[in-house]
Amino acid sequence: MIKAFLFHIGRYILLIRQVFKRPEKQSIYFRQIIIEIENLGLDSLGIVAFISVFMGAVVCIQMAFNVDTPLIPLYTIGFATRQSVVLEFSPTIISLILAGKVGSRISSEIGTMRVTEQIDALEIIGINPATYLIFPKIVASTLINPILIMLSMILAIFGGWLAGSLTGLVPSGEYIYGIKAFFEVYDIYYALIKSVVFAFLIVSISGYHGFYTKGGALEVGAASTKGVVHSSMAIIVFNLILTKLLLA
């Protein structure tokens, strides 16, 4: 098992080296990046917005139940909701959701291209397939994911305000005061750094599993599952590492 793990790590590093080789024609790659921003980012807007609003609402209600004492001011609910959303829920949970949505798409797309010999065709034409297929996805994803995460933060905080106001658990003024209280810009940097690293992990790990798919439809499905599972595991591990490095 350790041997297999080391084999995959080694092959993954070699693939990443291939991915960052000089592109054949930059204008074509620029166009590919624009297409991938749409495929990987804009197509995920709906799910990110939906999950964020509800996630923020749930966090706010849970906070309200947990600070149900007159000793703690009500604005703490807004403050705690903001901190939870900015530091953990938006960058990590949304990245895990994207690992499922975007990761499976990337693995199955590249895996299908492998089993139908389209990757061989690229190589025969004289194009580095690793660069052509994975590099634009990495660039697009690392550009668009921080924007998605920022949007998620805003919508989750809005969802918290909506839930607090509609249920009467926290007055609007107190919630908004809490949102603004003790604000540190570094928290946003921390969240954005995490979102960029997670975007890289999702695309590169899913791309790796797709790129080395062998066989047929069954193996494409298996590659897609592996892509999602392994990128989710990597997100969890790197979440701990980055938190230790950036906050400790």
Place this chain on the structure above:
Amino acid sequence: MIEAVNVSKSFGDHLVLDSVSARFETGKCNLIIGQSGSGKTVLMKCLVGLFEIDLGKVMYDDRVFSRMSFDEMKVIRQELGMLFQGGALFDSMTVEENIIFPLSMFTAQSPEEKRDRANFCLSRVKLENVNKLMPAELSGGMKKRVAIARAIAMNPKYLFCDEPNSGLDPHTANVIDNLISELTQEYNMTTVINTHDMNSVIEIGDKIAFIHKGKLWWQGDKDSVLTSDNPELNEFVFATELTRKLKQK
């Protein structure tokens, strides 16, 4: 001319190609024939550099291809076209975009010039009004013809065809065979075709290499393939009732 010199290739402990030497001549349809699993697809993939060979060398007109780096291979690959078994058209692109793709990557042609070239290549494979169709909208024969159009878009010196008529009806298979033969003569290409279709052998086989158990078992032309006394070759060539009757005549 393409030459394989003592090419060997293994996967793990399994030796697939055992010191195969063959010469594929310019302006001719050079066929690699053999049973399924004999190693002919592996040989073709070694010739185009999709598989790295273990021993021996592959030469393209005195250039040692098999020892080149990926970047050095790129130069030769721009002189090379390949028709894959399933066509291998890019799903996300239209027919026209598929043909234009190599031109966009490696030439400075204007959009009009590229479109003209795509139309010329499509007319050459006898296809019209398919420019905006997606590969999923094409029949098997049309996919093969578009793949040939893409393969000749860059005016290749070398053309490789992996089982060009597998999965096609006999008439369409014949059309594809004749098309490859015509293009080979017209552009004086070195064409290497991997097949186990005896009709192709008899129709277009200028030079034939028979691969058996990973070795080059026999070489000759389409006339001698029917008269050879090599028992393994005969077993392959006269495997069907139709070819046995042909032999009796």
